[in-house]
Amino acid sequence: MRRGRITRVSEPDPQLTRRATAYLDHLAVERGMSANTLSAYRRDISRYLGWLAQQGVQAPDQATRQHVTGFLQALGTGEDGGHPLAPRSAARVLAAVRGMHRFWALEGLTEADPAQDVTPPRTATRLPKALPVGQITALLESVPTDTPAGLRDRALLEFLYATGARISEAVGLDVDDVLGAVRTGEAEQEATVTGEEGPAVVRLFGKGSKERMVPLGSYGAAAVEAWLVRGRPALAGQGTGSPALFLNQRGGRLSRQSAWTILKKAAERAGIQADVSPHTLRHSFATHLLEGGADVRVVQELLGHASVTTTQVYTLVTADTLREVYAAAHPRALS
Numbered sequence: 099m100r101r102g103r104i105t106r107v108s109e110p111d112p113q114l115t116r117r118a119t120a121y122l123d124h125l126a127v128e129r130g131m132s133a134n135t136l137s138a139y140r141r142d143i144s145r146y147l148g149w150l151a152q153q154g155v156q157a158p159d160q161a162t163r164q165h166v167t168g169f170l171q172a173l174g175t176g177e178d179g180g181h182p183l184a185p186r187s188a189a190r191v192l193a194a195v196r197g198m199h200r201f202w203a204l205e206g207l208t209e210a211d212p213a214q215d216v217t218p219p220r221t222a223t224r225l226p227k228a229l230p231v232g233q234i235t236a237l238l239e240s241v242p243t244d245t246p247a248g249l250r251d252r253a254l255l256e257f258l259y260a261t262g263a264r265i266s267e268a269v270g271l272d273v274d275d276v277l278g279a280v281r282t283g284e285a286e287q288e289a290t291v292t293g294e295e296g297p298a299v300v301r302l303f304g305k306g307s308k309e310r311m312v313p314l315g316s317y318g319a320a321a322v323e324a325w326l327v328r329g330r331p332a333l334a335g336q337g338t339g340s341p342a343l344f345l346n347q348r349g350g351r352l353s354r355q356s357a358w359t360i361l362k363k364a365a366e367r368a369g370i371q372a373d374v375s376p377h378t379l380r381h382s383f384a385t386h387l388l389e390g391g392a393d394v395r396v397v398q399e400l401l402g403h404a405s406v407t408t409t410q411v412y413t414l415v416t417a418d419t420l421r422e423v424y425a426a427a428h429p430r431a432l433s
Contacts, residue, residue, distance in 0.1 A: 110147035111156040117207060118143050121198045132305050134266060142194035149178045158207040166195060166213045174219070189218035228385035229378060233370055234259060238317075240367035247347065249329030251360045253321040254344055254352070257300075258361075258376060260318030262383035262401050265376035267302045269352050272341040273330075275301045276314070276322060298322075304402035312400055 110118075122140055125131040131139070149169045155161050172178040173188040183191065192213075199213040229237070238259065241252040258268055276298060298314040314322065322343075330345060337349015344352040358376060365374040372378075380401070387397050398405075 110151040113157050114147055114150060114155070117158050117202060118147055118198060120205075121201045124201060125197075130308075132266075135305060138190075139194045139197075142191040143198060145173075145178065145180050145191065146195050146198075148180075152178065158202045159209065161199070161208070161212050163212045163216065166192075166199070166216045169195065170216065170219070185219040192216065192218045227372070227378060228382040229370070229372065229374070231386060233368065233372075234379075234382055234386075236368040237364050237370060237374075240364050243324065246329035246332040249321075249325045250333070250344060250352075251364065253318075253325035253329075254357060254360060255364060255379070256318045256321035257314070258379040259383055260315040261300055261302065261312045262380050263300075263302055263312070264304070264380060264402075265354050265357050267304060268376075269342075269344055269354055269357055270303065271300070271343040273326070273343050274341065276326075276343060302402065308402060310399065310402050 122136065122143065125139060126136055146169055149172060150161060150165060153165055153168070155165060169178065170188060170192055173180070173183045173191055174185070176182040196213040196216065199208070199211050202208045203211040238252070238255055241255060242248045243252050254268065257263065258265070261268075298319045300312050300314050302310050302312055304310060333345040333347060334340070334349050336347065337345065340350055342351035344357070346352050346356060354376075361374060361376055361379075384397050384401055387400070388394065
């Protein structure tokens with residue numbers, strides 16, 4: 099496991115840098131934090147260390163509650179030398195800072211936790227943006243499947259909507275993570291993705307490398323199977339045998355940036371005016387499940403949320419939809 103390193107904003111004391119690096123190592127090794135999340139924490143901690151350096155703090159036990167609250171205020175104004183942050187972004191940075199101070203207190207580096215009672219700024223609830231089912235269908239069907247790349251693009255987008263996977267989870271998949279192959283001893287016999295016992299099941303690895311199993315569904319399974327049988331071998335021949343499920347034109351693993359581009363082009367072909375990102379398909383997956391009657395805790399498991407509170411934001415979306423339908427359809431809804 100690579101050790102976390104601090105990208106310095108100014109010149110914090112080496113003792114602070116070492117203690118912060120120990121915290122990042124703890125997140126990577128003991129907490130199993132994903133590389134993307136760890137990178138964000140590293141940037142946030144680096145900004146905080148720069149602030150402490152400005153305030154003359156040279157050791158963990160010198161940091162006080164006033165330093166933490168002052169930093170939180172500086173995040174909104176840019177007084178610390180960084181870009182001013184919106185309340186939601188400032189709350190994210192504060193979460194990293196609070197976690198580090200809690201770690202220092204537990205490790206005995208400080209007698210108390212100066213950030214314990216510092217609360218994040220209030221943020222307005224930002225509802226996730228989901229596309230209507232009709233636009234999702236148009237988006238998926240806009241992808242031509244007469245080339246290996248087209249088969250891959252269709253399979254990728256069908257996969258994202260069918261499973262609600264994060265884009266990093268999808269491009270990080272290997273072929274073996276799509277269950278449905280029949281294994282007999284040392285030999286492996288190719289089978290259809292859908293298998294004989296129902297829909298395929300995909301193994302996804304979420305934040306903190308937490309594993310979950312998600313059904314793929316018939317449309318997603320058919321698209322992935324077409325890609326594996328008719329598309330992937332052609333691109334795999336351009337590389338050196340990558341195990342990745344989704345390949346680029348050189349036979350290597352498809353990147354998140356390339357996956358984003360695939361989605362953007364599909365949205366343009368479908369004539370969708372709304373801003374569409376890979377997370378839009380994840381939002382649509384959750385919203386459509388709840389609108390179809392799925393239990394919120396089932397959706398929580400499918401999304402890989404650690405807390406049902408995170409998932410419940412989607413219930414606000416469906417409630418808004420119900421109100422709109424009621425207002426438009428009921429003869430006495432409006433005065």
